[in-house]
Each structure stands twice: as structure tokens, then as C-alpha cells.
Amino acid sequence: MKLPLLRLDSALTSNEVFRVASLFLYLILLVHAAMAAATQRLVVSDASVLALSLVTLLFLVSLGRFFWPRVVAYDQGRLLFEMGIVMLAISILALQRTLPSVDLSSLIAVAGVFLLPLETGAAVAATFGILVLGLILRSELDMRLSDWLPNMYALLFAGLLARLLGRALKQNALALDQAKLDQRRFDAIARATRHALMIVDDKFRITYVNPAFQEVTGYAEEETRHMSFRDVNHPDDEIESKKKLRYLRNMPSSSIFSRHRTLHKDGHWVWVEVRGYNLLHDPAIKGLVFSIEDISERKEYELRLEHQALHDPLTGLPNRRHVLKRLTGAIEAFRENQTRLAVLVCNLDFFKSLNDMHGHDFGDKCLLELTRRISAELAPGDFVARFGGNEFVVLADGGPAEAKSKSEALLAAVSRQLVVENVIVKLQASVGIAFLHAGHKNPAELLRDADAAMYQAKESGRNRAEIFDAALQDLRTRRAQLDAALRFALERDELSLNYQPKVALDDGTIRGFELLLRWNNPQHGEIAPQEFIPIAEESGLIVPIGLWALEQACLQLRSWGRHRATADVTIAVNVSMRQLLQSSFLPEVAAILDRTGVSPAAIELELTESSAMANPLQTIETLSILKKMGFRLALDDFGTGYSSLAYLQKLPLDVLKIDKAFIHGLGTNSSDAEIIRLILALAHTLKLDTVAEGVETAEQVMLLKHMGCHLGQGYTFSRSVTAREAEQLLHLASSTVLAS
Numbered sequence: 124m125k126l127p128l129l130r131l132d133s134a135l136t137s138n139e140v141f142r143v144a145s146l147f148l149y150l151i152l153l154v155h156a157a158m159a160a161a162t163q164r165l166v167v168s169d170a171s172v173l174a175l176s177l178v179t180l181l182f183l184v185s186l187g188r189f190f191w192p193r194v195v196a197y198d199q200g201r202l203l204f205e206m207g208i209v210m211l212a213i214s215i216l217a218l219q220r221t222l223p224s225v226d227l228s229s230l231i232a233v234a235g236v237f238l239l240p241l242e243t244g245a246a247v248a249a250t251f252g253i254l255v256l257g258l259i260l261r262s263e264l265d266m267r268l269s270d271w272l273p274n275m276y277a278l279l280f281a282g283l284l285a286r287l288l289g290r291a292l293k294q295n296a297l298a299l300d301q302a303k304l305d306q307r308r309f310d311a312i313a314r315a316t317r318h319a320l321m322i323v324d325d326k327f328r329i330t331y332v333n334p335a336f337q338e339v340t341g342y343a344e345e346e347t348r349h350m351s352f353r354d355v356n357h358p359d360d361e362i363e364s365k366k367k368l369r370y371l372r373n374m375p376s377s378s379i380f381s382r383h384r385t386l387h388k389d390g391h392w393v394w395v396e397v398r399g400y401n402l403l404h405d406p407a408i409k410g411l412v413f414s415i416e417d418i419s420e421r422k423e424y425e426l427r428l429e430h431q432a433l434h435d436p437l438t439g440l441p442n443r444r445h446v447l448k449r450l451t452g453a454i455e456a457f458r459e460n461q462t463r464l465a466v467l468v469c470n471l472d473f474f475k476s477l478n479d480m481h482g483h484d485f486g487d488k489c490l491l492e493l494t495r496r497i498s499a500e501l502a503p504g505d506f507v508a509r510f511g512g513n514e515f516v517v518l519a520d521g522g523p524a525e526a527k528s529k530s531e532a533l534l535a536a537v538s539r540q541l542v543v544e545n546v547i548v549k550l551q552a553s554v555g556i557a558f559l560h561a562g563h564k565n566p567a568e569l570l571r572d573a574d575a576a577m578y579q580a581k582e583s584g585r586n587r588a589e590i591f592d593a594a595l596q597d598l599r600t601r602r603a604q605l606d607a608a609l610r611f612a613l614e615r616d617e618l619s620l621n622y623q624p625k626v627a628l629d630d631g632t633i634r635g636f637e638l639l640l641r642w643n644n645p646q647h648g649e650i651a652p653q654e655f656i657p658i659a660e661e662s663g664l665i666v667p668i669g670l671w672a673l674e675q676a677c678l679q680l681r682s683w684g685r686h687r688a689t690a691d692v693t694i695a696v697n698v699s700m701r702q703l704l705q706s707s708f709l710p711e712v713a714a715i716l717d718r719t720g721v722s723p724a725a726i727e728l729e730l731t732e733s734s735a736m737a738n739p740l741q742t743i744e745t746l747s748i749l750k751k752m753g754f755r756l757a758l759d760d761f762g763t764g765y766s767s768l769a770y771l772q773k774l775p776l777d778v779l780k781i782d783k784a785f786i787h788g789l790g791t792n793s794s795d796a797e798i799i800r801l802i803l804a805l806a807h808t809l810k811l812d813t814v815a816e817g818v819e820t821a822e823q824v825m826l827l828k829h830m831g832c833h834l835g836q837g838y839t840f841s842r843s844v845t846a847r848e849a850e851q852l853l854h855l856a857s858s859t860v861l862a863s
């Protein structure tokens with residue numbers, strides 16, 4: 124039989140100690156009596172028999188208490204009663220002198236045993252009781268002071284010690300109970316929670332897991348002993364995960380948060396949300412504590428939402444946002460390791476017309492088929508997205524040759540005939556290609572380049588691919604900026620006019636001026652006419668600008684007409700073909716003459732050879748009217764275009780202006796001299812005056828004069844000057860000859 128001695132597996136209580144100590148107390152008294160009987164020193168009287176019977180009875184009670192501790196209640200009254208009985212028995216035995224030396228030392232033992240389980244009040248009362256009994260016994264037994272006083276001290280000391288021990292045991296038991304309660308609560312929470320809890324030591328060895336750990340990871344507690352994080356980490360999360368764990372372990376009291384995938388025992392990936400706390404310094408934990416939540420469902424929902432946000436619902440292809448995200452990543456990767464990336468923007472030509480003609484459902488079906496075809500043309504690593512209604516974007520590795528052949532394949536795939544709802548459709552696309560480079564700061568810039576190339580492909584005839592050309596794009600951007608600025612140039616008074624003298628080669632007198640436009644813009648500065656005139660021509664702005672220039676020339680002539688030195692001068696005004704083609708041109712010119720009152724004979728209208736010959740019939744008609752109105756007419760840049768002599772003959776011209784390209788070679792290039800001679804002979808035949816443009820040297824002046832050219836214009840005489848300077852030149856020329 125296993126004796127219920129002290130229960131050392133739980134907190135030792137004062138009752139427990141009392142249970143054992145009281146048994147020993149009574150046993151010692153009985154052994155003492157037995158030994159006295161054996162040595163015949165036992166004095167037997169009726170009272171002593173009663174006392175020994177009481178002790179025996181108490182021994183039996185304590186024996187019962189020892190074996191069946193749960194049956195006996197330890198209430199204060201019963202304990203005091205028992206103590207009273209034992210003290211009575213001791214007193215009788217002492218007074219009867221039944222047992223040798225049953226005196227104050229027995230009371231010390233009683234104090235040591237009974238004060239253990241008593242509450243403070245009862246313990247004080249019991250102490251007094253024992254003390255009083257001790258005093259009575261001392262006087263009855265005639266003990267000397269030196270014999271009983273140390274025993275009384277010992278009695279008090281034993282009582283006090285027993286009391287303190289009793290209290291300590293009680294507090295200890297309470298603390299242990301509380302700890303057990305806390306443990307039970309923790310176990311209940313750890314069992315009830317859906318979150319897996321795990322504690323690992325500083326070597327990341329698992330020291331604790333709760334039951335939910337198995338639910339989340341599939342691993343039972345005993346299987347975790349040899350587990351390593353590395354075995355269950357998703358390869359994509361590995362680096363980040365390691366970084367966080369290292370940080371957590373090395374930073375006392377730190378915490379981490381992470382969302383990653385962990386491998387379930389079944390072999391599938393589980394999305395978990397992990398919070399980790401460093402409690403290595405806490406002696407109760409000495410570990411890293413993790414709370415792990417299975418967020419697979421939430422994550423799946425999130426991923427579904429993300430998929431929806433990043434994909435086109437019709438084709439299922441990645442959408443614009445996805446492309447931007449992908450490109451952001453590609454730009455970052457490029458900064459690190461210069462990876463190659465080609466962006467192909469594939470825009471369907473005339474897709475709007477197809478939608479308009481057959482409806483959007485039909486268009487959608489075509490797009491689905493095109494998606495299939497485009498995807499089939501791509502390599503495994505390529506990325507294709509639907510970027511807009513009729514636009515696909517392909518991101519692929521490779522240089523110009525690969526990108527070009529890929530776009531050729533795409534164009535071929537798109538243009539293969541397509542049958543939708545029994546309708547045969549033939550589509551085509553224009554592809555723009557751009558390559559990622561260090562200058563691209565963000566996806567928008569890279570896409571802008573690919574887009575520009577795509578528009579270039581459209582402009583070049585569609586159904587083709589173009590690679591982005593940065594220089595061309597810079598030119599386009601500047602043209603677009605100048606075009607925008609030029610629209611405000613007139614109203615903002617940014618345009619001005621210069622005058623370049625035309626000088627008679629025989630006597631050096633100024634016979635007239637050519638009016639030359641100048642544009643000074645606050646943002647772009649001085650812009651050369653070679654740059655802005657073509658832009659004005661293209662946008663049609665040359666029409667109002669040309670009329671303004673003509674009116675300014677007339678006003679200047681009216682002003683000069685008032686002085687003798689400047690009265691006979693003529694002004695040559697450049698006229699663009701765009702102006703001539705305007706039906707309103709002739710009435711507006713007439714209105715200018717009316718408003719200014721200037722004679723058209725003082726104005727020479729210059730039209731370039733190439734523009735005049737582009738549309739000869741209309742030119743002949745309009746020039747004839749202008750001629751009838753009284754204007755002088757000049758053919759500018761002669762020799763650079765392809766003049767039909769038949770038409771030339773029919774043009775009502777007064778002047779041929781020899782292009783400066785021929786004058787430039789005069790004196791050095793004999794063929795230029797030959798051409799000039801021929802032009803002069805032709806002009807002579809057609810009875811036209813001749814002006815040499817771009818005369819820069821005295822030698823050229825001399826040669827031209829000998830060849831019979833009438834007038835010269837160029838830097839050797841004067842650059843173009845302001846109206847005021849032109850006027851001064853005229854005043855000077857009236858007295859001085861500029862060249863002879």
C-alpha cells in the first residue's frame with residue numbers, strides 16, 4: 124500500500140504538515156510510555172491510565188487522519204479541542220509523574236505541532252493556553268527557574284516558528300493555486316484559440332506548440348521537435364522570413380509581423396499571419412513566442428480581388444494597372460542588374476469602325492480571338508496585357524532584332540482573316556516598340572516612348588512596326604511646343620519683321636527689301652524662320668501670319684512713301700502656297716490694299732519654285748489675278764525645284780530669284796556658274812528681272828554683274844535689318860552708292 128505521506132508534487136500545506144507531525148507527536152508519547160513500561164519506570168494510576176487512553180485515542184484519530192486525510196476536516200474548533208485534550212493528557216501524565224520527563228518539553232512539541240494549522244487569533248489563544256499550562260505545571264512540579272525558563276522560551280520559539288511556517292505554507296499554497304489556475308486558464312485559451320502558438324529557443328528549436336498548431340500546419344506536437352523553419356518556408360518568402368527572424372532574435376523585446384506561406388504537412392501551402400515576440404530575456408519563457416493565424420481563406424479572397432483589379436474581365440489578360448506594376452518592378456530590376464526589356468504597344472487599326480459597323484459584342488469576340496492569337500505568338504517568358512479597348516502591350520526580353528521579329532509575328536497573327544458570326548473580318552495593327560533604358564524614371568515614360576513609336580507606325584501607313592527614335596521624338600516634342608506657342612504669337616506681339624536690301628549690281632543702289640519674319644518667344648527665345656515657318660505652314664497659321672506681314676509691309680511703304688529718299692522703294696513679301704490656296708486670300712489682300720491705300724506695284728510677292736510647281740494650274744490662275752491687281756511677282760529659290768518650262772512660261776512672273784545654293788559655289792564651282800548662266804539666259808528669254816540670293820563676297824558681286832544679273836541680295840550688302848535701320852540705309856544710299 125502506498126502511504127499518503129507528504130504530497131510533494133503539490134504545495135505543502137500546514138494541514139499536511141500537521142497531519143504527519145500530530146501522528147508523530149502521539150506516537151512519541153505512546154513509545155515513551157511503552158519504553159517506560161518496559162523499564163518499569165511507568166507509574167500507573169487511574170488518572171494516568173485515563174491520560175494514556177486519551178493519548179492512544181488521539182493517536183488513533185491521527186492515524187485515521189494520516190491515512191484518510193480527505194475524510195478529516197481541519198476546522199479551528201476541532202483542532203483546539205484536540206489540543207486541549209492532548210494538553211490535559213500531558214498535564215495528567217506530568218502531575219501523576221506517570222511518565223518520566225513528560226513535562227514542558229511535551230508542551231513545546233504541542234506548540235510546534237498545533238500552531239501550524241491554526242489561524243492567527245486561535246494561535247495566539249493557544250499559545251497563551253500552553254504558556255499558562257506550562258506555568259501551572261512548573262509550580263505544581265516544583266521546578267527550578269533555571270530548568271523551566273529555557274523550556275518556556277523554547278515553547279514560545281517553537282510556537283512562533285510553527286505559526287510562521289503555517290503562514291508561509293498557506294501563502295505558498297495560495298500562490299501555487301493561483302499559478303495552477305493561471306496554467307489552467309492558459310491551457311484552456313491555448314486549446315480554444317484558432318491561432319497556433321509556438322515558442323522556439325534561440326536556436327529556433329521548437330519548445331512549445333498548442334493544439335491549434337497541428338490544425339494550422341498539420342504537424343503534431345511530437346513531430347515539431349525536429350522541424351526547421353527552412354523546411355516549411357515558401358522559397359519566395361525565404362529571404363524576407365530569415366531577415367525578420369534574425370532581427371527578432373537579435374533585438375531584445377522586439378516584435379515582428381509577417382504574412383507568408385508555410386508548407387502544410389499535406390504538402391499544400393498555407394497563408395499565415397505571424398506575430399512574433401522576443402521573450403528570450405523572460406525567465407519564465409526564455410524563447411521567441413509566435414502567434415500564427417491561418418489566413419488562407421482571407422488571402423485567397425484578397426488574391427481574387429487583386430486578380431480582378433489587375434486583369435481585364437473580357438480577355439482575362441493583365442490590365443493597365445498590372446502592366447504599370449510590372450514595369451515598376453522591371454525599372455527597379457534594371458537599376459540593379461541592367462536587365463533588357465522591350466515594350467511593344469500593339470494598337471488595332473480602325474477597330475472603332477468595326478465596333479460601329481457590327482456592334483460591341485462582335486468587337487469583343489474579335490478581341491478574344493486576337494488575344495488567343497497574340498498569346499500563341501509569344502515566348503513563355505513574355506507578358507501580354509490588354510492595355511485599352513483596342514490596344515495590347517507585350518513586355519519581352521530582347522534587343523531590336525528580337526522585338527522587330529516579334530512584332531512582325533504579331534502583325535501577321537492579327538492580320539490573318541477572322542470569321543466571327545459568319546462574318547469574315549480582316550484586322551490590322553500598328554506596333555510601337557521601345558526599350559527600357561536608364562533614362563526611364565517611371566513606367567509612364569517608357570510607355571510614352573512605345574506609344575510615340577506606335578503613332579509613328581500609324582503615320583507611316585499603319586499595319587507596321589516602328590522602333591522608338593528619341594531624336595525624332597525630341598523633334599516632335601519641340602514642334603508640338605512651338606506649334607502651341609505660335610498660336611499665341613500674333614496676339615502676344617511676339618512676331619516682328621526684318622528687311623534685307625536688294626541691291627542693283629550695276630550701280631549699288633537699294634531697289635527694295637525682302638520682308639523676313641522673326642519670332643521671339645519668352646520661353647523658347649529667338650526661333651529661326653526655317654524652324655517655325657514649316658510649322659506655321661503645316662498648322663495653317665501661315666495664313667493669318669502672312670496677311671499680317673503683308674499689311675505691315677503696306678503700312679511701312681505708306682510711311683516711307685511720305686519721304687523722297689524712301690518713296691520709290693519696293694518690298695518683297697513671301698507668300699506661302701497655303702495662302703494662295705485659300706479662297707479668302709484674294710479678297711483679304713484687296714482689303715489690305717484698301718485699308719492702307721498702298722499701290723500694289725510697290726509690292727513684290729515671292730512664291731517658292733517648289734510650291735508654285737506643286738499645283739501649277741491653280742498657281743497660274745491666282746497669280747494671274749494678283750498680277751491684274753497690279754502686284755509684281757517673283758519666283759523664289761529658283762533652281763532648287765523642278766520647274767516645267769511650259770508652266771514657267773505661263774506664270775505671270777516679273778522676277779526670278781536664283782537660289783543661294785548656286786551663288787555659294789560661284790567662283791569655286793564652275794557648274795554653279797554654268798547653272799547661273801543658264802538661269803540668267805532663261806530669265807532674259809522670258810523677259811524677267813533676276814535677283815541673286817545669298818551673295819556673300821565681292822567676287823560673287825563682280826561675277827554676277829558680268830553675267831548680267833540685275834540685283835543681288837546677301838550678307839555682302841547687308842544682313843536683314845529693322846525697319847528703322849532699313850530707312851537709315853535708304854537715306855544713306857540716296858547720297859552714297861553702296862557698291863559699284
Ligand SMILES: Nc1nc2c(ncn2[C@@H]2O[C@H](COP(=O)(O)O[C@H]3[C@@H](O)[C@H](n4cnc5c(=O)[nH]c(N)nc54)O[C@@H]3COP(=O)(O)O)[C@@H](O)[C@H]2O)c(=O)[nH]1
Binds near residue numbers: 669672783
Ligand atoms: N512664307 C513666308 N516665308 C518667310 C517669311 N519670312 C521668311 N520666310 C522664309 O523663311 C526661310 C528662312 O528665312 P530667313 O531665316 O529669314 O533667311 C533669309 C535670309 O536671312 C537668308 N540670307 C540672306 N542673305 C544671305 C546670305 O548672304 N547668306 C546666307 N547663308 N543666307 C542669307 O536667306 C533667307 C531668305 O531666303 P529667301 O526667302 O529664299 O530669299 C526662307 O525660306 C524665307 O523665305 C514670311 O514672311 N513668309
